[in-house]
Amino acid sequence: MSKYVSIRDIAVGAVLAEPILNRYGHLIxxxxxKIEEYHLAFLEKWGITKINVEDEAAPEIDPALLHIAKERxxxxxxxxxxxxxxxxxxxxxxxxxxQLLSPLKAVHESY
Amino acid sequence: MNxxxxxxxxxxxxxxxxxxxxxxxxxxxxPKLTEKDAARIxxxxxxxxxxxxxxxxxxxxxxxxxxxxxxxxxERLGITDVKNLIAAFSIIDMFSKNKSLEYFSPIDFWSHSxxxxxxxxxxxxxxxxxxxxxxxxxxxxxxxxxxxxxxYARVEYSQxxxxxxxxxxxxxxxxxxxxxxxxSFAGELLAEYWKLPRTFKHAIRYHHSGLVEDKYNIIVxxxxxADIMTRLLSIGFPGDSGVPQPNKKxxxxxxxxxxxxxxxxxxxxxxxxxxxxxxxxH
Numbered sequence: 001m002s003k004y005v006s007i008r009d010i011a012v013g014a015v016l017a018e019p020i021l022n023r024y025g026h027l028i029x030x031x032x033x034k035i036e037e038y039h040l041a042f043l044e045k046w047g048i049t050k051i052n053v054e055d056e057a058a059p060e061i062d063p064a065l066l067h068i069a070k071e072r073x074x075x076x077x078x079x080x081x082x083x084x085x086x087x088x089x090x091x092x093x094x095x096x097x098x099q100l101l102s103p104l105k106a107v108h109e110s111y
Numbered sequence: 112m113n114x115x116x117x118x119x120x121x122x123x124x125x126x127x128x129x130x131x132x133x134x135x136x137x138x139x140x141x142p143k144l145t146e147k148d149a150a151r152i153x154x155x156x157x158x159x160x161x162x163x164x165x166x167x168x169x170x171x172x173x174x175x176x177x178x179x180x181x182x183x184x185x186e187r188l189g190i191t192d193v194k195n196l197i198a199a200f201s202i203i204d205m206f207s208k209n210k211s212l213e214y215f216s217p218i219d220f221w222s223h224s225x226x227x228x229x230x231x232x233x234x235x236x237x238x239x240x241x242x243x244x245x246x247x248x249x250x251x252x253x254x255x256x257x258x259x260x261x262x263y264a265r266v267e268y269s270q271x272x273x274x275x276x277x278x279x280x281x282x283x284x285x286x287x288x289x290x291x292x293x294x295s296f297a298g299e300l301l302a303e304y305w306k307l308p309r310t311f312k313h314a315i316r317y318h319h320s321g322l323v324e325d326k327y328n329i330i331v332x333x334x335x336x337a338d339i340m341t342r343l344l345s346i347g348f349p350g351d352s353g354v355p356q357p358n359k360k361x362x363x364x365x366x367x368x369x370x371x372x373x374x375x376x377x378x379x380x381x382x383x384x385x386x387x388x389x390x391x392x393h
Contacts, residue, residue, distance in 0.1 A: 004176045004177075006177050049177070050176050050177060073343055076342075076343075076352055076353065076354050077343070077353070077354035077355075077356070078353075078356075079355075079356035082356075082359065083362060084369060084370075085362060085367055085369075085371065085372070086356075086357060088369070088370050088371065088372045088373055089336075089339070089340055089343055089357075089372045090343065091372075091373060092340075092343075092372040092373045092375070092376040093340070093343035093344050093372075093376075095373070095376070096344055096376060096380065097344075097345075
């Protein structure tokens with residue numbers, strides 16, 4: 001997955017998902033390049049405002065943490081999912097809760 | 112004065128919707144207005160223009176690049192949703208002076224409502240609906256009745272909120288117990304006073320069942336599910352911590368692809384952060 005991002009919002013290290021060509025079709029920066037500070041300055045000079053970069057890979061969620069998160073989400077609802085979409089609602093919420101929980105776990109483990 | 116009279120009087124002391132909109136009335140009222148006219152009229156108000164452009168970026172947040180002008184905002188959101196944004200800004204602003212109650216604050220309230228608005232829109236898009244206009248404002252407005260209690264029945268509403276918390280009840284049941292009416296009823300009175308289009312009136316009145324008197328309405332159904340999904344994600348606080356079960360009949364209306372929520376949620380969270388920052392920062 002990739003998305004178009006304004007060069008003002010690009011973080012150094014983002015990976016270019018498609019090559020950048022100038023108006024004559026000449027390659028300026030190839031696809032797959034890690035964007036550095038000087039690329040951004042360069043793009044600005046060329047008047048390029050948006051570039052297509054790869055989405056950062058979502059970090060893997062610890063299954064144990066996901067399990068705890070799912071229990072927390074289920075605790076708040078007194079119903080069991082009755083179809084795949086309800087199941088998906090709970091799973092999607094649990095994934096988000098697990099992400100919220102992970103920094104806590106990291107802190108806990110460092111002690 | 113009894114409670115319903117107090118709320119009724121309160122509603123009638125509120126400004127009529129078009130006159131409180133920042134923009135000239137004809138943008139909100141005139142159905143024949145062309146996109147070009149609307150862009151020209153809105154552009155005369157620079158603050159409003161900047162807000163709409165920012166809001167359009169926050170809400171759209173897809174791969175089609177940034178929105179830089181009011182014309183682009185109208186192109187991407189549609190003229191109806193640009194008008195709806197003006198209404199949303201006005202309504203949030205109108206109630207921005209509400210003071211917090213012990214168990215509930217207006218920021219919590221609006222955070223939940225904005226979450227439901229964005230989630231409703233995502234649900235609409237996920238069904239492949241090209242024109243998802245009105246989904247966002249329907250979600251923003253669905254709980255508006257709570258603000259009337261907040262404003263005109265503060266003592267009773269504090270009791271209802273406390274009851275919901277202590278007995279782990281849904282706020283709408285606690286409202287019925289303490290106030291004798293719930294927020295969907297109070298909200299409908301406001302919708303009638305403001306002469307809101309039927310879609311919004313129905314989303315306010317029927318979001319708990321997701322069905323309009325047993326009939327299907329895609330926006331009301333989406334708001335019903337969005338409300339529940341937003342509660343599952345603990346986005347904002349609607350007055351209780353419960354998560355009711357979706358109405359089974361609603362799933363028959365919503366033609367959602369498998370794992371729709373897993374794919375919606377990350378995009379939704381991205382939208383949510385930028386949108387609340389825009390609407391709630393004062």
